[in-house]
Amino acid sequence: LNRLLYKLLMESVGFEEELLVCFRCDLGFWDACYTTQTNCSVGERCYMGRGKAADVLDVKTLGCVKVEECNVETTVELFSNKTIFSMTKHCCDTPFCNMAHRHPIYTFIYLTVAFLTTWHLNQA
Template identity: 35%
Template sequence: MNGIIIRVFAAGLFIAVAHALRCYKCDVGVGTLCLTSEKTCAAGEQCFSGKAEAAGFLPIMTKGCLKTDECNKTSDTNIGDTNVTVYTILKTCCGTDLCNAAPGAPGLPLLPLLLASFTSLLVASVAV
């Protein structure tokens, strides 16, 4: 009897682990550039995408796993322990694998190109 209970428990654990939700994770992205990785969420979490504007014009985004009761709510991001709000972010959730948008890595080749162009201009202006 104990062997049956252990097998049923092991099967349930395997199914729970096998069906864990996978989400894209990006701590902070600016504009459309959000370098992502994949993350497996814990029980009671869903994938989320968060969008905000810092200083009223700089688009900020974040992605990852979020507790279900914190979904589809706004939250303030403050400077340290002060009450000065840097931005207010809306975190929208979804419940299927990798549903929180495509990875931001395709925008990555643009960043090295911009840095190389800026460096070239800087070196040219110093050389003249």
């Protein structure tokens, strides 16, 4: 409701917030991340999230997030409160400012190591 009132107020005075276009990657390992383009909603910023899975695997996500969620560490817990994934989302406010570093030569190697690490952790 507050978001709707804010939008109506801004439109009534002739101000319309510019919506950002950002890169999106649901899950990447190290700097290997398959990206697409996404449009943010009102009140969202581009972000690059970096974190650790199982305390050993560097993970990365990209996309849009509400401003309140910027620079806040979040965790995903599975199987009776065992933290499997923690991440901090670092935000920016210009189009495509969350650009992923791409190293196409190493992508296959990174994904292979990520798969083997994940497989090994699941076997333990």
